[in-house]
Amino acid sequence: MDLILFGIMVAGLFFFLIAYLIQKTTPSQGRRLFSSNSAAIEVNKRRHNIISEQFSKRLNSIMGFAKDPVKAKELKKKLMLAGCYGSRAFSRFLFFKLTSPLAAIIIGIPLSLNLNVGLIMKPVFLYLLLAFGFYLPNLVLNHKISARQKKISEGLPDALDLLVVCVEAGLGLNAAMKRVADDLKMNNPVLSLEFNMLNLEILAGLDREQALRNLAERTGVEELSTLCAILIQADRFGTSIAQALRVQSDTMRTNRRQRLEELAARTPVKLVFPLILFIFPALVVVILGPAVIQVAESMAKK
Incomplete structure (x- = not known):
């Protein structure tokens, strides 16, 4: 110790x-x-x-x-x-x-x-610790990327609904994103930070199309990349941004519902192995245990 x-x-x-x-x-x-x-x-x-x-x-x-x-x-x-x-x-x-x-x-x-092990296992233990220490930064980085992308994906449908409301109320796209970023500061600070960075890039003189491309590249989230592509197309061809956002909001909500239904459909399959490994053996012991004890006692008397 x-x-x-x-x-x-x-x-x-x-x-x-x-x-x-x-x-x-x-x-x-x-x-x-x-x-x-x-x-x-x-x-x-x-x-x-x-x-x-x-x-x-x-x-x-x-x-x-x-x-x-x-x-x-x-x-x-x-x-x-x-x-x-x-x-x-x-x-x-x-x-x-x-x-x-x-x-x-x-x-x-x-x-x-x-460690109370042999001399051969001690170097093996050190090698395992060395490998763990070498790969630990990559594991932490990958976990942080996954957690951040998951946080953005979870908050994107609500952010898109707020964006639709702001645009339909008469705000411009930049002002609407600024308002949505302020509203999401408490619930989803990651997405709020990304929208704020987008606004800062536009205020610094960067073209909106390039700023949206930078947003998609910074996050790596497929839904947000699709949203950026739709906004770029709407801005380039002069179509209604509110209508494009509304269609994307409905599509994203449908995709989220389908994803949840898919996860719910996988639940019975995932429960098979815990049932087989943990619940069924306990049931077998409870049901057959008394009978086995009685048979063993009767065999001992004979």
Whole structure:
């Protein structure tokens, strides 16, 4: 037990040291440069950005992404789908991926020493922990992507109904999306954030068509991509946006109902294995148990 606590303490100190080194933006001379005036703050930010870029380049070279830009682009797209839009999200994920196996080994060594198994199984246990630590960042990232896309899919029908009401009330599409984003801030903050980013891109001067394409690319949700395509077509050909939104709302509501009916139809099939494995053996024991006991007692008397 002492070795386990020691391993956890060492892992915690390791992460604390690495985090401190990352947050340490400038040396002592640079820290003296920091003051309350805006010029010093700007210089400090530039130094921080330079050090962050150098740290990101070193991580890219260590993890092999510098030689494989296609793989780096795929990872950045996954981070975008997970909602990690910051400029440092890529380097932070690489840092997590680099330190996770090390932390698993640091914690696993004292654990393996306390295991009452053979000498062959202890290295196997360490290898399993190393593999778990290596794949843990990818598992966390994929889980975050799935949870985020599920949250967007669940809130999209209600958001589309609100959008139809706002457009039919006379609001423009941009103003309607801003209103829907404000209304969804409490119930669905993920979808609200995406609509707000869409409005910010349009306010920054980006074309609405490109902003809608960026929205579809950021989320990766099929229903939202279809909605963006419909809005692009309606905007391009000058058709009624309210009518297009109403048709898409009815279609999405029908698809959701069919999806729920499909899940309900799968329920009896999914219940077969729990019934066979857990309920039927208990019923057999309850029904045949007394008879087996009586037969055993009668055989013992003979």
